[in-house]
Amino acid sequence: MPYTRKDDKRYQEELKKKIIELKKKKNAVILVHNYQRPGVQDIADFLGDSLALAQAALNSKAKIIILCGVYFMAEIAKILNPEKKVLLPVKEAGCPASDMITVRELQARKKEIPDAGVVCYVNSSAATKAESDVCCTSANAIEVVRSLPNKRILFVPDKNLGLYVKSQVEDKQIITWRGVCPTHVRVSLEEVLEAKKRYPDAQLLAHPECEPKVLKEASFIGGTGGMVKYIKNSGTKRFIIGTEQGLIYRLKKENPDKEFYSPSNHFICADMKLTTLGWVAHSLELGLNEIKVPEDIRVKAKKSLDKMLKITYGK
Numbered sequence: 001m002p003y004t005r006k007d008d009k010r011y012q013e014e015l016k017k018k019i020i021e022l023k024k025k026k027n028a029v030i031l032v033h034n035y036q037r038p039g040v041q042d043i044a045d046f047l048g049d050s051l052a053l054a055q056a057a058l059n060s061k062a063k064i065i066i067l068c069g070v071y072f073m074a075e076i077a078k079i080l081n082p083e084k085k086v087l088l089p090v091k092e093a094g095c096p097a098s099d100m101i102t103v104r105e106l107q108a109r110k111k112e113i114p115d116a117g118v119v120c121y122v123n124s125s126a127a128t129k130a131e132s133d134v135c136c137t138s139a140n141a142i143e144v145v146r147s148l149p150n151k152r153i154l155f156v157p158d159k160n161l162g163l164y165v166k167s168q169v170e171d172k173q174i175i176t177w178r179g180v181c182p183t184h185v186r187v188s189l190e191e192v193l194e195a196k197k198r199y200p201d202a203q204l205l206a207h208p209e210c211e212p213k214v215l216k217e218a219s220f221i222g223g224t225g226g227m228v229k230y231i232k233n234s235g236t237k238r239f240i241i242g243t244e245q246g247l248i249y250r251l252k253k254e255n256p257d258k259e260f261y262s263p264s265n266h267f268i269c270a271d272m273k274l275t276t277l278g279w280v281a282h283s284l285e286l287g288l289n290e291i292k293v294p295e296d297i298r299v300k301a302k303k304s305l306d307k308m309l310k311i312t313y314g315k
């Protein structure tokens, strides 16, 4: 019998069952980013931020990694696991910030400041990573920048994360790039102030990809993994979540006694929302959208990632 809208819940449950069966049959692991749709979060073997996903990809014993997130995340899984098949359910799921730098531009800038250490945010292409000394995520950017011997640091491509690091690391000169996350910069100071007025007893948590004037209003600044930890350990009951709304599903599930609000109804990453259970099942069943990285770029990009993982995890 064909499905109608009324049957959607049943259809979603059947898809989940199908994915679990396929996953077992094919020896696959499902890694899911914190911004994904609720149904996709529900089928995760591992749910986390960019750093945790990279680590989970590295630790996985499965033959196939299906990465529910955006392109650069699946690319990282492939860079770290060249022998494994890495699938991205929807190949169009990109990251606009990662496209705001080209290798040619980066090479030209490096020539102008040859003494600078180059730190690249993981929201970047494999080619950009290959041209950088070390990668970082929002969870370890300050630690990574501090670990470099260089006095000057070129931080690419996310300007707001670079400016936040600059505010925290006073003994280095941080040179930022022009990239921004269109989702995080869309949230205005006015919206954040309005939310704080509406929920006066709530704490504002903000992702460092937000604009500096928004960050100034926050009780806590950190990536999605940092927010999960902060909330778990906090005695506060109400929070305004200054990042993509997908995280709120996980926060509600893990903290049923706490309340979460988004400062804006447009805090949504369209690329992250492209992945649905239907696409996960389709990609897993047919082995579609396999990630490939040219070997010379992969090897160089891996060095930048390995260095980051060593700084963070000590191995």
Ligand code: 13P
Binding pocket: 034, 048, 049, 050, 051, 123, 137, 138, 139, 181, 209, 222, 223, 224, 225
């Ligand atoms: P996190 O690493 O904090 O999850 O952020 C990922 C991201 O892409 C933010 O836009």
